[in-house]
Amino acid sequence: MTKQVQQLDRVVIRFAGDSGDGMQLTGDRFTAGTAEFGNDLSTLPNFPAEIRAPAGTLPGVSSFQLHFADHDILTPGDSPNVLVAMNPAALKANLGDLPKGADIIANTDEFTKRNLQKVGYDANPLEDDSLREWRVHAVPLTSLTVTALEGFDLSKKDAERSKNMFALGLLSWLYHRPTEHTISFLEQKFAKKPEIAKANIAAFQAGWNYGETTESFSVSYEVKPAQLAPGVYRNISGNQALAYGLIAASVQSKLPLFLGSYPITPASDILHELSRHKRFGIRTFQAEDEIAGVGAALGAAFGGALGVTTTSGPGVALKAETIGLAVMTELPLILVDVQRAGPSTGMPTKTEQTDLLMAMFGRNGESPVPIVAPSTPSDCFDAAIEAARIAVKYRTPVYLLSDGYLANGSEPWRLPEVSDLPDISTEFAVKTDEEFQPYVRDPETLSRPWAIPGTAGLEHRIGGIEKANGSGNISYDPNNHDLMVRLRQSKIDGIDVPALEVDDPEGDARVLVLGWGSTYGPIAAAVRRIRKSGGKVAQAHLRHLNPLPANTGEVLKSYDKVLLPEINLGQLALLLRAKFLVDIISYNRVRGLPFKAEELAGVIQDVIDSE
Amino acid sequence: MTKQVQQLDRVVIRFAGDSGDGMQLTGDRFTAGTAEFGNDLSTLPNFPAEIRAPAGTLPGVSSFQLHFADHDILTPGDSPNVLVAMNPAALKANLGDLPKGADIIANTDEFTKRNLQKVGYDANPLEDDSLREWRVHAVPLTSLTVTALEGFDLSKKDAERSKNMFALGLLSWLYHRPTEHTISFLEQKFAKKPEIAKANIAAFQAGWNYGETTESFSVSYEVKPAQLAPGVYRNISGNQALAYGLIAASVQSKLPLFLGSYPITPASDILHELSRHKRFGIRTFQAEDEIAGVGAALGAAFGGALGVTTTSGPGVALKAETIGLAVMTELPLILVDVQRAGPSTGMPTKTEQTDLLMAMFGRNGESPVPIVAPSTPSDCFDAAIEAARIAVKYRTPVYLLSDGYLANGSEPWRLPEVSDLPDISTEFAVKTDEEFQPYVRDPETLSRPWAIPGTAGLEHRIGGIEKANGSGNISYDPNNHDLMVRLRQSKIDGIDVPALEVDDPEGDARVLVLGWGSTYGPIAAAVRRIRKSGGKVAQAHLRHLNPLPANTGEVLKSYDKVLLPEINLGQLALLLRAKFLVDIISYNRVRGLPFKAEELAGVIQDVIDSE
């Protein structure tokens, strides 16, 4: 029997199972195959804060969504075309996101009475009529896996563990994914346990063959490679790109990187990544808390290092006092905040854009700090370099506002040429004939000299008490204080940031959709939809939140309406309204999840229609 | 010789000397005499951050300014009519503030070559012509004191110490202050050292007699008692009034007060004051740091206490994380921030209004907190009760934003009748037939039940992770999170705050001067000046910064121009501009000092003139 092959331009798959079912790994491998194949893609992992919540329960469900296409795409997809549900909990937790008509591949072995009860199913939904509006493929994934591995010297439990590879094989067949990479990956991963490696590979191949032979699947799908810009690509998550960006910043600034950090979800992976690259001269210091993390980074910066600290959620609050000290001592420092759902502990694994005003204002006194926000996972690389450039050039702490969605989401990244990366190096102060003044200012940047210990003749003392401009001596002079408050502000206000670019193809849109940070993808996808259906809308995305590009006000005022979707209650809107007195229309949803393109398209259309 | 007596309606005196010269005490005593006499008054202490900087140096100068009048006054005075300069440093540090023609009483004994050199005087300004535009009274205060005390069994050094009392005596004579209180005060203060008591009294009287007999002073002055509203008065500083307000809040709420605090200037005195009133059942806990201070207060609040924490400057930054927890757990808590000059350590003894946006936004996630700001030292009493009322009624942390100027400044306070104080008591949750739901909401206030340990049947668990509305169980449900984010915001937005009152006597002003916090006095004084000279200007002062009074927008929009002076770079202006899109005119000076009435009058006039 030759099966039918159908061409698709894009597919959204969601793998869902128990925390222990290996869904993140499965998703990662499917992603790797898809990247290798040459599709454009975007991913959205979603997992509970618990390490391994009790098996079979709703809070224990872990999922991984992947969107891939034959053209460039912008989001991990609004709703899946296929759901792989490894148990009843996974089905129940994800069904709400599944459009009618979508495929469900369900592991029937786990649809036992007990498991059904655990999540409140009275009857087996695979057997009653309740899923009639979807296309259900009931597959006994577990027992098929166990059968496939009968020849191996494995306990039943160990054999069952490979069921995710069976599922991966099946899906790989269904979407014509290449298999070599997964096989060599498994060989490497289990290099020390060849029996396990072989079993996993066997399960993977069994899954593939199952698709090929069973009647359950009559169609398979092909999604052609995407026509992306020429270059070398790799798939990368935001956290990894951010870590790489920091390493690149260290190389391009010729400053040794010092990371002071305390683990916290979802920022920890940056610490993990950086700690693996010691041959770049990178020091990673796992501190006793966030305060010590940022303190050590500042101490290292005083010594001439590129000081970095990374955190999320409540960790940001704890760093506030030391950031104030960095503002006062005017030393370079990079503060990476991977925003997560708050307040307080909130929902640690969920995303949000709610730390913008904290970054702007969350310190005692007038203490301005520049803010840079990446817009996509791979953009975290460039944004990190940009944050470092500003920190080093202006001798200031800089906030880099990533978020949970960027951190864990991934996309193909066209690798930059190292030779194209900006030179962000700086000069340390050196002894001259004049008496050294630690708070004398560069007339262009208003920054003060970076005079590092070890430099003869520049011995000086800095600190958190107000300083006389120039000499840097402690000063309680009222006019000096007023001057310094304004100088610190002017220095930040005067940072050279590129103009805000507007995407308004025909130049006649009356509505502008503005965004910042990780909403870029969904907004751009929504804008495409509007334009596809003939609507007119302009788009602009802010990477620099403080200072704002010089033309921001002008851009805002040149549209009848400005719509600003944010995953908060309107934080950027507040800043823009205050600064430009423009009646910005906010769209806010704070659900711990990225926006959906469809949702935003609807909102944009409403604004256009209300014109 | 009978000396001439001149009538004045108001006088501003400044005592200035070395940190060790006892200027604060001298000022306090003069204030007490003045209060007793029945003048209205306002004071401004000003001292260095050092405990006792080296004698005779500029940074070591400590001063105390007092404004008193025969009518109600609003500020400690823009510039002194009389400067008492105990040494050359005191003269040099204060001369700039002294209008031409003012009196200078200088202690010639300290104008030695060495002391003059220490502060960079080449010649003795009392002897060359440089002070010709002032009226200089050169008095050898030290040697006169030593002579006066010759009969006492005291070392010369001890005798010299009493020179501040000599100066006090002289000034008391000059302004016809009553003397009994000072004498009995000294008797009490040195009850255990009667010889010292007697010596101080003798010095005090010698000063008085000196004025009476010497030719150096040909005129003395009388300032009639003020016609204040009838009642019992006492002089009170902002910190003391705030402490009393907290005690009153404890009494009026029937909740035991628990203060968790860590010492920091200028907030420490609230801790000191409260720790003296244990018979009110007040527990004061000096914690290991600010985080433990607020943590303990929150723990006590969970147990049913009125939890309070007090701090300043960098201490505020450290409390941010725990305030977020209080927002999430929806427990009452009062956060007193005595704002001081920042950022970082800044200028600890100087005043500023720069923590408003920190109070609004200085936490991760969307975490709204109400903010109340007192306007005068005595108003700290009422503002504390109001903060407690909101905290208890709405189960929320509340920021009480005082500042260094209010904290240490003082004024006569008409004592309220205890029976007139609001009842701010609340009900703890009790067991009912229904299952207890810790996050079920009061439909009016949106607050949740306060169910304290020890109540049978209400056992429940709270925490910083997102909660399901109603049940309070941990919830990662996206829609619940969005709901909770909005509920927390709505609860704060819905707090019942009184309408903003506008003082616009004839109702035809086109310019409104708006203020908040401690700028009340200087703004009101400036408004008086404008009106006296025939100008028209309206005044309004915000005590509630979050939420704003419901009529705020309306008020702002009903004037052609709104002027907003702030001792920051425009923090309230930012909030108002964002919310009401009104082009507020900011006037900002960040000098660590309160505004002067004259300065503001000029600014107001300019705004009126530019109409």
Place this chain on the structure above:
Amino acid sequence: MSDTLNGKGLALVPKTDAKQTLKDFKSDQEVRWCPGCGDYAILAAVQSFLPELGLRRENIVFVSGIGCSSRFPYYLDTYGFHSIHGRAPAIATGLASSRPDLSVWVITGDGDALSIGGNHLIHALRRNVNLNILLFNNRIYGLTKGQYSPTSEIGKITKSTPMGSLDKPFNPISLALGAEASFVARTIDSDRKHLQSVLREATAHRGTSLVEIYQNCNIFNDNAFEQLKDPEIRDDITLRLEHGQPIASASKAVVRAANGGLDVVPLAEAGDRVLVHDAHNPDPSVAFALSRLDEPAFEHVPIGIFRQVERPAYDTLMAEQLEEAVAQKGPGDLSDLLMGGDTWRIG
């Protein structure tokens, strides 16, 4: 309560006559630790121990920080506060010092208590607030998925230390003794009887009791305490500390060393030199020396109560000052307070 100095630990907490069982202390929340986690055993031990105290359930409060272990309060049907990372001792201090009628417990992990929360812990110990602190030491950060902790051994390879950790770990017992703790003990998740016997003394102690519990994290640091559970060697390496009893394992004994310290020698050689444990010794030096016996690791591990001395609890002293203030000058009167300074009358 043979070893209890005063048994006053819960004297101020209301008792109940109602018969309680383990079930009374189970909340309706699903337990969400990894299958096999040592936290389950501790939870079961605590739940089955609590009825023994005979306290009114509503007067028991569990306060925790953040970490796997800190989820503990959700599973107990008492009052509970799952707070923020490292701050539980501070929050509990406010609660316990204002509410002596409560039995307040702090649940914390090695990261929570000794990394971010180290300062609050040592200050609670010196203050001697009436708290029972259970420190679940799995020598790893569990909740954040396996970074090394302040009790991890040097050279530990984790996600954040791919070439091995560099810092010498804290010994929680030594640290607590250095911080003036009045009650310090160590027990282990797998030995319910011992765990409960330690809890018995800890609750009887009025003041801060610190109980370190060796807890297995089978996901990120499995078998960290395997030696102590291995029937082959367990009895040889475990030195049980019991007040008034000689300190010895099946085959080893503790004796005084020539240099003023302590030594472990074969039991047979020890004779009557075996040190007799005095948990009530006002001087913590011997307890400290005992805490050093397991350096570098697990050759011989003292288990039990290192120190248990009477010292007034912080909340008692605080309450006494309030009473004394009232006794001296009468209860506070608001009107008098306001009128208390130099006042004058107008009109």
Place this chain on the structure above:
Amino acid sequence: MSDTLNGKGLALVPKTDAKQTLKDFKSDQEVRWCPGCGDYAILAAVQSFLPELGLRRENIVFVSGIGCSSRFPYYLDTYGFHSIHGRAPAIATGLASSRPDLSVWVITGDGDALSIGGNHLIHALRRNVNLNILLFNNRIYGLTKGQYSPTSEIGKITKSTPMGSLDKPFNPISLALGAEASFVARTIDSDRKHLQSVLREATAHRGTSLVEIYQNCNIFNDNAFEQLKDPEIRDDITLRLEHGQPIASASKAVVRAANGGLDVVPLAEAGDRVLVHDAHNPDPSVAFALSRLDEPAFEHVPIGIFRQVERPAYDTLMAEQLEEAVAQKGPGDLSDLLMGGDTWRIG
């Protein structure tokens, strides 16, 4: 450097041949402590000690927190960082672990180090970062005008404790030993010779050295250490700790106690039982026992170096890992890094 274990403390810091004097270390800033403050004596002692090290001035950094004592860096003509309250050890850790060519000092007070900064202090100690920490212990908060501190005696009447403080103070030496410190000493502001002899060893030590300096605050806690300065009794109550020497004062001696601890007895009675000080003992137990001898207060006070043992410094280990990484895989190359994952080419 008789007592120095390795003398490597400053081996990596560049030396100068230029002759230095006290003057070279005086900055142009006016000293702003109260007349009579013990800080003056410490400043003078440090300024006159530094030339002895023969280091290049620009390679010396003083980092401090906040407090009267923390103003210290302003008065030294070296690099300096007057940071924020309690955080100096953290800031200095970043500096020292990335710059082994610097001599990094931390100046801190009893409030700064033991109240708000307690956690950073104990973590610096266990890590053994290459720092000299001078803890000015005046048993009071000076800068904020006299509240009790974590080293104030119980019952202390201060502005914040009008009826007396309630908390048992820390003993900084005990706490440091409990926190795995490799170098712990105590000295006193008034004894310049002793102070400098301790600094000599502290700087020779590579790793964290904690030096507690009893410092008089004549404004808020005058005469706190009067006994140790009183010529009448000083020699009787001061037990000088010198490695290899018997531990004794003019009239008393330290001996082993029957219960495994230490005792102080009249010198005459001690005979050859007098304990000989072993600062290099790997087991900190005896040092800990010595630290408890002055409980409750000032009957006999050990002064000198309690503990001084060799342990790799944190920055050394950190640097070694970087070197090893390079040795194993060559220096990092950015291009290789970016190309390092699964890549594919388009076009």
